[in-house]
Amino acid sequence: MKEESSTVSNLVFDFLSESASAKSKDDVLLLLGKISQYFGFSYFAISGIPSPPERIDPYFVLGNWSAGWFDRYRENNYVHADPIVQLSKTCDHAFVWSEALRDQKLDRQSRRVMNEAREFKLIDGFSVPLHTAAGFQSIVSFGAEKVELSTCDRSALYLMAAYAHSLLRAQIGNDASRKIQALPMITTREREIIHWCAAGKTAIEIATILGRSHRTIQNVILNIQRKLNVVNTPQMIAESFRLRIIR
Known part of the structure; x- marks a missing residue:
């Protein structure tokens, strides 16, 4: 495996x-x-x-x-x-x-x-x-x-x-000015959580790793998804790679 x-x-x-x-x-x-x-x-x-x-x-x-x-x-x-x-x-x-x-x-x-x-x-x-x-x-x-x-x-x-x-x-939609305007502001903590999601960790596991509540991590993930205009975690990870938020 x-x-x-x-x-x-x-x-x-x-x-x-x-x-x-x-x-x-x-x-x-x-x-x-x-x-x-x-x-x-x-x-x-x-x-x-x-x-x-x-x-x-x-x-x-x-x-x-x-x-x-x-x-x-x-x-x-x-x-x-x-x-x-x-x-x-x-x-x-x-x-x-x-x-x-x-x-x-x-x-x-x-x-x-x-x-x-x-x-x-x-x-x-x-x-x-x-x-x-x-x-x-x-x-x-x-x-x-x-x-x-x-x-x-x-x-x-x-x-x-x-x-x-x-x-x-x-x-x-290859419009450079549009791309710049659409680039979301991602905080250091949000970036860290995206990294953990990309590593396959669940919200519960991330909460344990970071010493935060499950609800807090869920809310952060939902906020990231709103910023990236996506509706779930796999799309969030994919869009984060495309925008070079994570590498």
Whole structure:
């Protein structure tokens, strides 16, 4: 277990380091492709989630989804019937498709989407829902015929997906003055707590380490998330790496 954790930690570190110097969407595409293959995925995609009856076309950021499947998906506007997308709207944690849908009663259109995806070897997958404090919703998905991810793998993939998404959002809105204005003021104590979160410590563990109450640490974490315009700890860590708050 320790060896696996160390290997995945090194993978995450390398990904964050290489991504930090990415100059374009193509650079990020290449890095995500390597990560996908490492974890056994054939496909991946990053997209915003449109509201009905909007189409997905202007929201799609990048990916290597099968061309045949993506064309069909767009032509039929499947995004509003896709059970993975619908689940992502109300879910704030990453999930394996087969596990998340196991007890779900899908309607006819949702079953059609999943059945047709199988024709393109998109039988199972791993999705990371991403929400901003302002309410914008996105999803990073990895697809394959079979998914085999340990708990450690899932946490690492979640962090890397959140980081890649954050990086792409920054590239798309590449306005230097806007970036300067948006740079949050993080205190020394907040930075320390982010470091502990990145090391895998829970709020309870951090409270013990720092000699503070659990409630105090929780409030600090929530305040950091508000400053970074994110809604959970993995996104907070990813955004902190992107903004060089931690390295």
